[in-house]
Amino acid sequence: MATPSSALDTTQPTTVPVPVVSLKGLLPYWIFAGIVLMLAIYFVGAEEGATSMISGMGVHEFVHDARHLLGFPCH
Amino acid sequence: MMRTLLVRGMLVGVVAGLLAFLWAHFVGEPPVRAAIGVEEATAAKEAAAAGTKVAEEAPLVSRDTQETWGLGTGVIIFSVAIGGFLAMVFAIVYGRVSKLRARATVAAICGLGFLAISLVPLTKYPANPPAVGSGDTISERTEWFFVLIVIALFAVVAAVRLGKQLSERWGAANATFAAGLLFVVLIAVAHLALPNENEVKAGFPPQILWDFRLANLGTQAILWASLAFGFGIAAEHAIEGKPAWWRRDAADKSSAATTT
Numbered sequence: 001m002a003t004p005s006s007a008l009d010t011t012q013p014t015t016v017p018v019p020v021v022s023l024k025g026l027l028p029y030w031i032f033a034g035i036v037l038m039l040a041i042y043f044v045g046a047e048e049g050a051t052s053m054i055s056g057m058g059v060h061e062f063v064h065d066a067r068h069l070l071g072f073p074c075h
Numbered sequence: 076m077m078r079t080l081l082v083r084g085m086l087v088g089v090v091a092g093l094l095a096f097l098w099a100h101f102v103g104e105p106p107v108r109a110a111i112g113v114e115e116a117t118a119a120k121e122a123a124a125a126g127t128k129v130a131e132e133a134p135l136v137s138r139d140t141q142e143t144w145g146l147g148t149g150v151i152i153f154s155v156a157i158g159g160f161l162a163m164v165f166a167i168v169y170g171r172v173s174k175l176r177a178r179a180t181v182a183a184i185c186g187l188g189f190l191a192i193s194l195v196p197l198t199k200y201p202a203n204p205p206a207v208g209s210g211d212t213i214s215e216r217t218e219w220f221f222v223l224i225v226i227a228l229f230a231v232v233a234a235v236r237l238g239k240q241l242s243e244r245w246g247a248a249n250a251t252f253a254a255g256l257l258f259v260v261l262i263a264v265a266h267l268a269l270p271n272e273n274e275v276k277a278g279f280p281p282q283i284l285w286d287f288r289l290a291n292l293g294t295q296a297i298l299w300a301s302l303a304f305g306f307g308i309a310a311e312h313a314i315e316g317k318p319a320w321w322r323r324d325a326a327d328k329s330s331a332a333t334t335t
């Protein structure tokens with residue numbers, strides 16, 4: 001038997017939003033996921049254009065149209 | 076909780092990237108093809124004038140692959156990365172910066188992200204189709220492009236902080252206008268301070284350029300809007316324990332049944 005307040009909670013939370021993750025707990029995510037995700041953006045957006053980490057133009061040529069249509073400088 | 080949010084952000088990123096890819100492929104590729112056509116026609120004309128033939132070099136990746144798998148892979152990887160950052164920014168902002176609920180918080184972050192990462196760069200270093208631009212300046216153009224995005228992100232943070240401070244004294248509406256004004260002034264200063272780069276060659280058909288840039292804007296808009304919608308639902312479900320809205324009718328009925 002649910003109380004009226006918990007029945008309310010399932011549809012319309014009445015509490016003010018509170019932080020769900022401590023800033024300290026966030027730090028490792030920002031460091032590790034942050035680096036991996038930045039690297040992903042770098043490979044789509046800039047590898048073998050302005051700078052190059054691996055030799056050849058394979059990555060650049062493969063994601064070439066994505067780079068243009070996402071608005072990164074390419075040519 | 077952070078792990079859940081991060082995984083959901085990146086999964087929503089896959090879907091958002093897929094939708095953005097469909098737009099980019101069907102709306103964006105026609106102007107890209109047209110631009111490549113202009114480039115080839117120009118090269119052929121110059122070669123004919125010089126009495127030589129255009130050197131045919133075998134492409135590393137075929138145009139068919141670039142327009143489909145390459146385009147899709149690139150857009151989806153970018154979208155997944157943005158989805159991941161969205162989840163991590165959300166975890167900082169939610170419950171700290173405003174009293175907005177999960178879906179509204181996600182929508183606000185995506186709106187400001189679209190503004191700072193997609194719209195602001197477009198005003199200074201707009202996207203160009205292939206065949207426009209020279210290889211000599213690609214390094215500096217890429218650098219200034221990213222510098223402008225970083226400036227725009229800082230400007231968003233500054234504007235949000237100002238708006239929050241002023242809202243208690245001036246009310247939410249006035250504070251929002253003041254924050255918007257600060258953002259516009261900061262971006263205007265950046266516009267004046269950063270170097271101009273105009274890579275479009277004289278004689279390049281303006282209609283192709285316009286179509287291409289609209290397609291670029293559409294790709295970005297679809298990406299951010301899909302992330303806002305999808306991650307909004309995912310975050311709301313993860314944090315507030317709300318069933319997704321399409322299941323809410325059933326949940327309402329069952330909770331009504333238990334209370335009566």
Ligand SMILES: [Zn+2]
Nearest residue numbers: 064074075205
């Ligand atoms: Zn290119």
